[in-house]
Amino acid sequence: MVDTPAGPVPRARVTIGARDVLGRWSMRWGMGRNRYRVAPGLYAVGDPDQLSGILVTANYKMTFDALRRELTGLNVWILVLDTRGVNVWCAAGKGTFGTEEVVRRVKAAMLEEVVSHRRLILPQLGGPGVSAHQVTKGCGFQVVYGPVHARDIKAFLAAGMRATPRMRQVLFPLRERLALAPVELVGLFKPAGWLSLVLFLLAGIGPGFFSIGAAWHRGLAAAEVLAGGILGGAVLTPVLLPWLPGRAFSAKGALAGGILAVCSAALYRDALGAFHALALLLALPVISSFVAMNFTGATPFTSPSGVEKEMRQALPVQAALTALAGIFWVGGAFLR
């Protein structure tokens, strides 16, 4: 605890323990997402005083950890907003990392008494939710937008709270694209499970009315195609994003899926009839295309207007090709 004119303030450590790392991994895989929070309010890092800077952040524990680990050797305050355990960027989009919450927390923590200056440092990605001039109107504190990434905070402070253009830019490198893949996959797990069940039932339909053997054999193949498409759209497309030609995610995903489809068709060419091969070559790229299109929600550069335009064009094509693949697939059971 650190004593302040406004009462004692808990001290946040700048080291990350094994439990924090474990928590981060389970978070990546979408487990227990909702319970990973930090209590909102004011925290001290090192030995801050009246002149020390105030860094504002969200109460998602991964965000809080990412910030505090970058603060070794600094004496600063951290003001944690209640964003219901959501990261800065997503919370800003929803408005929970917002003007009102900043004003409310500044008042609740009695910052006017804790520090003598009137300045808050907000993460730049909180901008969509916070109106800097409205915060000043609401509580008298000025808002300075810090860098996008916590790793630049030291350099930012050392430069007298000035960010280089590089610190202000969102780039989406491979590391970040890969980090999203687990969550995407986990999110697709359930719908894919239900879809597989339907596919297994459909797979039984054939000349002998309904055959368990055929259901298993052909259903498995269909589920594999589905899995391949998901792999293409949720893993291969994000990884190859800069190198896949085109701008539209549906096109990039179709291409990534197409590569997988051609490979698997070549691999199984003896086992596949012509109809089944056609179904595979159609279905896998279409699924990949659809999944990739949904990946737009996780990228930091796709505009809603663009996604809407892309969907209006891509969805009808995807639907038509899916129907065609279905006809070939079912047809393949009768004509062998």
Add this chain to the structure above:
Amino acid sequence: MEGFRYLDGVASLRFSEAACTGCGMCEQVCPHRVFAVARGKARILDKDLCMECGSCATNCPAGAISVRPGVGCATAIMKGWLSGSEEKT
């Protein structure tokens, strides 16, 4: 490699130079370097880089910027279509 590009000619970003006071907030908050401020006025450098996050408009004290904000997320847009509403985020 520099940042990614998405579709051209779709961003709903509007900027009124007359209202701009050149305070520099838009340049500070934009994660894609869409704005640059020089000689007391902001200028749009590359509108097609805009992801419609809305940060510039929310933080412009002069009300010189407007954009239809939201997350560019296919799932959210589909939900919006199905429920018959404009996508809300």
